[in-house]
Amino acid sequence: GFFVAMLGIVVITAGLGLLTRSAYRRGKTLQASAGVLATVAPPAVVVSLSLLTVGPVGLSAHHVRWVWSLAVFITFVAIWLGAELWSACRSETSIRWVTPTAVATTVVLSLLNVAYIAQPEGPVADYASMPAMRRVFPGMGVLADRGPVLYDTSNLRVFEPYSSTMMMKLQELGIEFRVSDEIWVRQLGNNRRADGTETTVVFQLEGIPALDYSGPACTVALASALNEADEAVAIANAELFAQQLIDGSIAVDETLLRPDDRIDQLGAARDGDFNAAWLLVLVIDGTLGRWVFDGLATSSNANLANELDQIFGWMLTSYGLFAEGPWSCP
Secondary structure, eight states: OHHHHHHHHHHHHHHHHHHHHHHHHTTOHHHHHHHHHHHHHHHHHHHHHHHSOOBTTBSOGGGOHHHHHHHHHHHHHHHHHHHHHHHHHOOHHHHTTHHHHHHHHHHHHHHHTOSOOOOSSGGGTTGGGHHHHHHHGGGGGGGTTSOSEEEOOTTOOTTOSHHHHHHHHHHHTTOOEEBOOHHHHHHHOGGGBOOSOOOEEEEEEEHHHHHTOOSSSEEEEEEOSSOHHHHHHHHHHHHHHHHHHHHTSSEEOGGGOOTTSOHHHHHHHHTTOHHHHHHHHHOTTOHHHHHHHTTSEEOSOTTHHHHHHHHHHHHHHOEEEEEESSSOOO
């Protein structure tokens, strides 16, 4: 919170100021000079951050990497000044407690730092996608006997969190993989450059394209961030709601729909087209969910809105890893 953070800055600044004053009074010019810089650093960081440009994704972690090096310097100076003061005031009794105190402090601070908090912006913004990847990992072993595989990166969206994680898992499993895109080659090294001998191509799809894929490639793994039980419920509800759109159990007031509101798709669903109804339930803009929220679609199911949210979560977090090559699907 704001007040705790400000209290921490005040305490750190005041403590450094007192240690710096003590070093100066004892004639420790070098230590005092470092102490002055460390003392003004915390409030200077606050001012600098307040002037930092906030981009479309917020205050991203990679914008403030410089704070880490400054924090190391402040910590070093605080320990240096504290050790100098301790040395000036030491006695035989106090010296015996130096090592136990240092060890205890290290242990306590380490335990307090155990909890992991993912920043909502920057490199770990997609931390919530990790459950889907953990469900995909066990199925990746089928690629072990396929020789070097080519990881197709041509369809990756910007900032997607999956490909690098999957490549690291392939490496962990001892499965040789290569890439053909020059940007990826520069990142992964020339040893990962495809040379044309790869007989298996691996690629990934997200969301509806992953769920509806019907091409020639084999499905290595397909999963969402939901657990298996919740995912099964979401799939069953999606199929149920698609059927209810067809038979009219979910009523839509077509007179209130906008011209661009997928009216043709709704008409096809009313004529019995299950695929059209299915896409109205799953479509990326949440058409049916929006209709329910706006009161344009009604049903006897009082929990319809919450169940649609679960379906949308299943669809949005679904990830599929596919492989294509001269071998039959397992």
